[in-house]
Amino acid sequence: MKILRGAVLALGSFVLAGGILAAQEPDRAGCTDHPLFPTRMPDYRIVDCKVEDYGVFEFWTKNPRVKTPVEGKFTFIAYRFTGARGTEPSALAVVRNYENAIRKVGGTIQNSVPQWWVNAKIVKDGSEAWAQIEKGNGLIWLRIVEKKEMEQHVVADAAAFGNDLRTTGHVAVYGINFDTGKATITPESAQAIGEVAKLLKTEPGLKVHVVGHTDNVGSVESNLKLSQDRAAAVVQALVQQHAIPAARLRAHGCASFAPVASNDAEDGRAKNRRVEIVKQ
Secondary structure, eight states: OOOOHHHHHHHHHHTTTTOOOOSOSOOOTTOOOOTTSOSOOTTEEEEEEEEEEEEEEEEEOSSTTOEEEEEEEEEEEEEEEOSOTTOOOOHHHHHHHHHHHHHHTTOEEEEEETTTEEEEEEEETTEEEEEEEEEETTEEEEEEEEEOOOOOOOOOOHHHHHHHHHHHSEEEETTOOBOTTSOOBOGGGHHHHHHHHHHHHHSTTOOEEEEEEOOSSSOHHHHHHHHHHHHHHHHHHHHHHHOOOGGGEEEEEOTTSSOSSOTTSHHHHHHHSEEEEEEO
C-alpha cells in the first residue's frame, strides 16, 4: 500500500521543528522510524518495534468511551528518553508536537488527552492511515495502521460451493474482497469469482441470489447501501467477465442483519464481512 507520500516530508519537518536528533545510544536492531514520522523528539531512541502486514488496532474517537477498529498494516514503535535528568519533554509538549504536525498535512484529530495521548486520521492521495501517539514515563509509544483490506488466500472450489448449496441452500464465499468502504472488487478476488462462475456453468439451471453482508461498524443505512453495491458488483463481474446470464442472478444487500459471529471482536467482524450465494 502506498504510504501518504505527500504527508511524509511535511510531518517529518514539522515534528520537532528546531530539534535535531543528538548522538545517543543506537536504536534497537531492526527498528526504524515510520515513514509517516521520519523524525522524532530529541534524545529518544527506539527500544522496541513490531510490524504486522495485516493487523487491527482500536483507536479512541469522539470521546474516551468510543473505540474505532482499523485494519491494515500495523506498526508499533516504542521510544525511550535517554537525555539528561530533568530535560525530558512533558506529555503536553509531545502531544502538541504531533497534533501540529498532523494538522499541517490536513490530518484530523479524532481524540486527544493532552497529558496522555492523541489519536488521528490522515487521508492523502487516496490512502488512509490512523495513528496513536501515547506518552508515558520516559517513553513514547507510536501505533500506526495503514488501512487496507486483508488478502484472502484460502478459497474453496466450485465443487465445495455446489455441495454447500445442495446441503444448506447457501454458501459464504470468503475469497471475494473489496477496497475498504467501497464496492470495488480487489484483483485477488478473481479466483473465487471464477469458481462461482464455474459452478453456474456446470449447473446451467441454477439460479442464485448474490447477497452482500457487512459487520456492524458504521451506520445501518451506509452498510445497507454498501452491501447492496458489493453484491451488484459481483453480479456484474459474473455477467461481464464470465458470460453468466443476468436472469440467473439477483443482488441483495443485508448489511449486518445476518451475522455468523459476534461483532464484539475483530475475528468475528471479519467473518461477518462476506458475500454469500443463496439458491433461489
